[in-house]
Amino acid sequence: MSDTDKPALTNAPKMYVHYCEEKGCEEWGGWGNSPSPAVATRWWCFEHFPHKSYEQEQALRRKLEAAKRGDIVQ
Numbered sequence: 332m333s334d335t336d337k338p339a340l341t342n343a344p345k346m347y348v349h350y351c352e353e354k355g356c357e358e359w360g361g362w363g364n365s366p367s368p369a370v371a372t373r374w375w376c377f378e379h380f381p382h383k384s385y386e387q388e389q390a391l392r393r394k395l396e397a398a399k400r401g402d403i404v405q
């Protein structure tokens with residue numbers, strides 16, 4: 332997976348507004364997952380996205396821990 336795989340949102344015929352579906356979370360749901368084309372895509376923010384790779388999960392943990400300590404993440 333890479334950022335270059337994203338579709339060009341500026342060319343989308345219509346914008347679909349979807350926020351993270353985690354209860355109580357009001358983050359933008361930028362991370363979608365659908366098990367098949369017949370199933371509607373579900374959306375989460377990165378923190379709640381349940382289909383992260385191991386590397387993505389580790390990166391998120393490091394970021395959250397750094398934020399807890401008040402460090403600046405570059």
Ligand SMILES: [Zn+2]
Pocket residue numbers: 351352353356357358375376377378379
């Ligand atoms: Zn969320």
